[in-house]
Amino acid sequence: MIALHFGTIPMGSNTLTGPSGRSISRTNTFAQYDVTRGKLELHEIGEELDTQSFDFFFSEEFCDPQSELNKLELAFAMKTPFPLLFATGGFIGKRYVVESLEITVQKTNRAGRIVRVEASISLLEAPVASLLGLFSSITRALAPALSRSATKNPNVRQ
Known part of the structure; x- marks a missing residue:
């Protein structure tokens, strides 16, 4: 094989x-x-x-x-x-x-x-139904990490 x-x-x-x-x-x-x-x-x-x-x-x-x-x-x-x-x-x-x-x-x-x-x-x-579906699932998975980094970085506007 x-x-x-x-x-x-x-x-x-x-x-x-x-x-x-x-x-x-x-x-x-x-x-x-x-x-x-x-x-x-x-x-x-x-x-x-x-x-x-x-x-x-x-x-x-x-x-x-x-x-x-x-x-x-x-x-x-x-x-x-x-x-x-x-x-x-x-x-x-x-x-x-x-x-x-x-x-x-x-x-x-x-x-x-x-x-x-x-x-x-x-x-x-x-x-994966579509590339858009793949992109949105990646975005949803990264969203908590992005929001945590935004609260820790004082240079990022809220």
Whole structure:
């Protein structure tokens, strides 16, 4: 399987160290309406968010496992959407958040430093409806920080 990057987190550096497994889940939602006679009628509600799951490992042969594990745990904790990129530079075109994360430490050295860790990650699509929507969500996220800095800076007019 080809190597992927979730943001800056490598899921392998080449085809030998790339993800050992991948699954993609897509779902449509339908409503069923009763009719007087005959079978139920279907009404399309829409498409659910895509989910992608990967099984991969971090090994000291191609990265610092503890550092990459910290990045992965930070991505889980921050709930920030990241792009999913192929190692060849291709872009899947969607951003994802970490929905679930499972980590298994496979090997440590004598000092207790992690040498190899296996992980399973489930990513949930985080769509952006438009660039304007992306800009407004960034602005809303920054608004509290901007208002705090304005109250602390005496040179800023209120």
